[in-house]
Amino acid sequence: TQSTRPQRMLAAVQKNATRGDPRSVVKAIDQFCRQKEWAMNVGDEKGCILDSVVSEVNPATVLELGTYCGYSTVRIASLLPPHAKLITLEFNPDNAVIARQVIAWAGLEDKIQLVEGASGDWIPKMKEEFGVKTFDLVFLDHWKDRYLPDTKLMEECGLLRKGSILLADNVICPGTPDYLEYVRNSPRYKSQYFKSHLEYTKVEDGLEKSVFLG
Ligand SMILES: O=C(NCc1cccc(CNc2ccc3[nH]ncc3c2)c1)c1cc(-c2ccc(F)cc2)cc(O)c1O
Ligand SMILES: [Mg+2]
Secondary structure (H helix, E strand, C coil): CCCCHHHHHHHHHHHHCCCHHHHHHHHHHHHHHHHCCCCCCCCCHHHHHHHHHHHHHCCCCEECCCCCHHHHHHHHHHHCCCCCEEEEEEEEEEHHHHHHHHHHHHCCCCCCEECCHHHHHHHHHHHHHCCCCEEEEEEEEHHHHHHHHHHHHHHHHCCEEEEEEECCCHHHHHHHHHHHHHHHCCCCCCEEEEECCCCCCCCCCEEEHHHHHH
């Protein structure tokens, strides 16, 4: 039977990356996507911006919305301090199966909790299920029409504190117009756009970094 793109991506990781070496996992996926098949990982160019934001925030608690195959999950977790935790939500069970194996190959299981399901269902349960108070950093990379409702939901559930950082992928392509309008015009956020390109292409895209002001 025909393999899927995530399965072929995992095979490339297992073939070309060193077990326990997260950066080699990131490099193997980027090579696969540049040389073999495009895939919707945040990629190496936007990935460098992601790295700089993660390093600057130095978060103890991270929420990622949209795991896909675990590329940004591994990229973020590889930069976290020793006892920091990353919770990543993935709706598609087939993606989750691959992501768990990519995370395991990187040796980052202890830092990462992959939760299967929809953001709208899990965000209200974060405190009781995972003992989370607030998130220092949220990386939004799931369905683009969920960025705004989920941000409002995180506010309502008290998951953001003064200084929490939201970093959103794809604010230009595919685009998240309602989310951008909200974080750029709300007095509760200070936003900054990092111009870049859609992963592995020359098409414009970018990341929006928004600080919650409380
Ligand atoms: O659409 C995108 N990603 C989101 C996505 C997409 C599909 C499935 C899932 C299933 N995962 C999922 C869903 C709902 C969820 N709720 N909570 C967790 C959660 C998890 C997620 C995307 C597209 C492009 C793109 C495509 C084509 C093109 F031409 C240009 C650009 C580039 C990207 O970087 C992208 O990130
Ligand atoms: Mg994306």
